[in-house]
Amino acid sequence: MTSSLPNITGLSEISSRYDAVLSDVWGVIHNGIHAFPEAVEALVNFRKGGGRVVLITNAPRPSAPIIEMLDELGVPRDAYDDIVSSGDATRSMIAKYKGKNIHHVGPEAKDDALYEGFDLTRTDTAEADVVIVTDLDDDDDTPEMYRERAQGWLARKLPMIVANPDRVVEHGEKIIYCGGALGDLYSAMGGMVYMAGKPYAPIYDEALRLAEKANGTSLDKSRVIAIGDSVRTDATGAAQFGVDLLFITGSIHAAELDAFGNPDPQAIADLLEPSRARTAGYLPRLTW
Structure with a gap:
């Protein structure tokens, strides 16, 4: 069986299909030590094109101190509209x-x-x-x-x-x-x-509410995409909430998927299969 997962070059390749991004934070935007400049650029560009970005994180703190941490790591506030954390939920x-x-x-x-x-x-x-x-x-x-x-x-x-x-x-x-x-x-x-955090419904409900608030109007889930690096939380959460997934392979699954070498699309598909995620593409790191 041949994998049908799209091997895209960046978010720009599929951005026209979506009005909002619900993006994971740790492993997608930063690694706990520094921000990933290409990921930040991707989210900034998506917002410049009129899209909304809500960060959705399993960090065990309310969102205010997380925003301060993102400031320190070099994630500018124009990369996102709002944030919801597992701590909030x-x-x-x-x-x-x-x-x-x-x-x-x-x-x-x-x-x-x-x-x-x-x-x-x-x-x-x-x-x-x-x-x-x-x-x-x-x-x-x-x-x-x-x-x-x-x-x-x-x-x-x-x-x-x-x-x-x-x-x-x-x-x-x-x-x-x-x-x-x-x-x-x-x-x-x-x-x-x-x-209460990902993959459970309360945190996604709040993320969508914040995206709609930023948008000024309701959003169709078919035009919302989640970005994440974890099968258990991000892929499963996206599937259960009914939104598409952009899967980041170069974080916690990097070694098993050879994300920065010669990744096997079928291995990625097999890893994601139990989540039943509707995958719009995969990337080693989020880029524009």
């Missing part, structure tokens, strides 16, 4: 625990904005009402290192809210585990896990 889940005790997993201070206004107390497992995972505690950690802690959470039947559903992310030249990988482990052990 997750806050509605956390709200039911207002005034209660939480057991936090992830960098201690980095994600404080996620909890603002909820009067939460961080405690150990024995006193917690819920486990909230923003990321693993350290970039070098693996989910298996948390199994013993997870057994304690399970013994108390603590629910887990995962603010970042990503399993892995590109960080410079490394691939590191994210909160979603710990959520997978806890779920496999029998724990109750809740996630």
